[in-house]
Amino acid sequence: MAMTMTQKILAAHAGLDEVKAGQLIMADVDLVLGNDITTPVAVNEFRKNGFEQVFDKQKIAIVPDHFTPNKDIKAAEQCKFIREFAYEQEIENYFEVGEMGIEHALIPEQGLAVPGDVIIGADSHTCTYGALGAFSTGIGSTDMAAAMATGKTWFKVPGAIKFTLTGRPGKWVSGKDIILHIIGMIGVDGALYRSMEFVGDGIAHLSMDSRFTMANMAIEAGAKNGIFLVDDQTLAYVKEHSTKPYTVYEPDPDAEYEAEYTIDLSKIRPTVAFPHLPENTRTIDEVGSIKIDQVVIGSCTNGRIEDIRVAASILKGRKVANGVRVIVFPATQKIYLQALREGLIEQLIEAGAVVSTPTCGPCLGGHMGILASGERAVATTNRNFVGRMGHPESEVYLASPAVAAASALTGRISNPEDIAD
Numbered sequence: 001m002a003m004t005m006t007q008k009i010l011a012a013h014a015g016l017d018e019v020k021a022g023q024l025i026m027a028d029v030d031l032v033l034g035n036d037i038t039t040p041v042a043v044n045e046f047r048k049n050g051f052e053q054v055f056d057k058q059k060i061a062i063v064p065d066h067f068t069p070n071k072d073i074k075a076a077e078q079c080k081f082i083r084e085f086a087y088e089q090e091i092e093n094y095f096e097v098g099e100m101g102i103e104h105a106l107i108p109e110q111g112l113a114v115p116g117d118v119i120i121g122a123d124s125h126t127c128t129y130g131a132l133g134a135f136s137t138g139i140g141s142t143d144m145a146a147a148m149a150t151g152k153t154w155f156k157v158p159g160a161i162k163f164t165l166t167g168r169p170g171k172w173v174s175g176k177d178i179i180l181h182i183i184g185m186i187g188v189d190g191a192l193y194r195s196m197e198f199v200g201d202g203i204a205h206l207s208m209d210s211r212f213t214m215a216n217m218a219i220e221a222g223a224k225n226g227i228f229l230v231d232d233q234t235l236a237y238v239k240e241h242s243t244k245p246y247t248v249y250e251p252d253p254d255a256e257y258e259a260e261y262t263i264d265l266s267k268i269r270p271t272v273a274f275p276h277l278p279e280n281t282r283t284i285d286e287v288g289s290i291k292i293d294q295v296v297i298g299s300c301t302n303g304r305i306e307d308i309r310v311a312a313s314i315l316k317g318r319k320v321a322n323g324v325r326v327i328v329f330p331a332t333q334k335i336y337l338q339a340l341r342e343g344l345i346e347q348l349i350e351a352g353a354v355v356s357t358p359t360c361g362p363c364l365g366g367h368m369g370i371l372a373s374g375e376r377a378v379a380t381t382n383r384n385f386v387g388r389m390g391h392p393e394s395e396v397y398l399a400s401p402a403v404a405a406a407s408a409l410t411g412r413i414s415n416p417e418d419i420a421d
Contacts, residue, residue, distance in 0.1 A: 002252035004160040005227050006195040009135040009249050013118045021159035021256075029059070031112055032147045033121030035103055035360075036064035036075070039082045042122060045145035054089050055151035061093040061112060062086050063103035066360040071367040101332025101358040104128040104216060104300035109332055111242030115230050116249055120144070120153055125300050125382065127218045130227035131211035132234055133248060137225045158224040160195040161186075162257040165202030167266035172416045174310070175210025176302055176380065176400040179217045180271040182263065184281030192222035194258060197251065199229045202265045208237045209306035216301050217382050220278040272378075272413060273398035276386045284403060284415045294377040295326045295408040296389075297401050298356070299363045302380035303331030305338050307401040312344040314405035314419055320352035321411035327369045329356040353408070365389045371396075378407045 001018040003011065011019045013027040034042055039062050054060050062082055067075035086094035095106060104125050107113050115133035119126060122144040129136035147153045196218045211228050218226025230248045238246060269283040297311050308330055320326050328348050330336040339345050345355055362369030363381040371377055371390030384396035402416040409419055
């Protein structure tokens with residue numbers, strides 16, 4: 001039976017010769033991931049069910065990134081709780097403040113995700129690692145507890161949608177613009193419980209950072225996962241970051257897809273998602289004049305070094321518009337340090353931005369960038385639901401780092417083509 005990339009990975013981890021869409025399977029997992037919000041629930045379930053030991057202390061990762069550095073007493077207690085569990089269980093991949101980062105940037109950087117892996121995480125954006133040709137998806141905290149104990153979890157094998165990427169994107173078009181274009185095209189439920197599989201010669205023109213961004217937002221189309229065909233760029237990234245063994249899976253030529261799309265990257269324009277859904281997209285040419293109060297550049301979607309470089313290249317030697325607050329948060333300590341060494345942090349601060357330690361805080365309206373009633377933000381994050389970044393009467397516009405940086409300079413959502421040299 002012909003299979004997609006995702007189906008081949010799941011079959012291998014279930015010990016089966018083949019699987020088909022809709023089939024229920026039990027599969028081995030290569031990594032179980034949790035953060036400071038979801039892990040306490042999982043630990044309570046772990047203990048309530050009488051489990052005493054994790055299945056493999058090398059295959060659990062716990063990253064306190066949402067409300068850390070601790071924003072209040074409750075956050076401090078949550079982090080203390082999971083810290084003690086990590087020490088008790090001798091979990092090797094526990095990342096404390098000072099070494100941590102936003103989980104979905106940190107895991108690939110630490111070499112914990114490689115092609116062919118099955119990775120589950122109690123966070124919906126765990127689908128990020130599909131950029132490396134892995135099957136990765138979000139799960140609930142109860143499933144996390146069971147997987148920490150057994151090393152297994154159950155799946156309903158997803159069907160698939162094929163996206164063939166062709167052409168080369170323009171200078172100011174990145175993975176964020178491409179995935180927003182796709183979500184705008186198919187809708188927030190357009191890939192519901194499907195695997196979004198990206199193939200085609202256009203992939204060669206996408207950096208790994210752009211691929212991580214696209215896989216990260218597969219969930220915003222309702223997908224079970226997003227996954228990219230592995231190429232030389234992928235293997236170079238894996239060689240640089242990991243020593244784990246890996247397996248490359250390619251779809252069969254006659255694999256069955258529920259839908260197929262061909263996307264010419266050269267025709268995509270910088271794209272903005274208007275409130276209050278990621279599918280509510282317009283090209284930069286259709287935006288009009290929209291005044292903003294805040295710009296947020298960072299997150300598990302767009303806090304990588306390429307994103308910081310793009311923002312700094314636009315802001316360098318210029319000043320943020322009066323009345324606009326600009327918050328930049330590199331996604332990991334390593335990215336922060338690299339940006340510092342390249343002089344990017346200095347350029348951002350001199351332009352009038354503030355630079356934060358890695359945290360998910362502003363993205364989920366948790367801390368360090370909360371919006372008040374009536375305020376508008378341009379954010380490189382992944383969601384713009386009602387109240388996502390603060391007051392329910394605030395508005396979030398999703399965009400790329402280039403659009404966000406250009407907007408910071410004008411105080412209105414702006415085209416980077418009109419700003420940059």
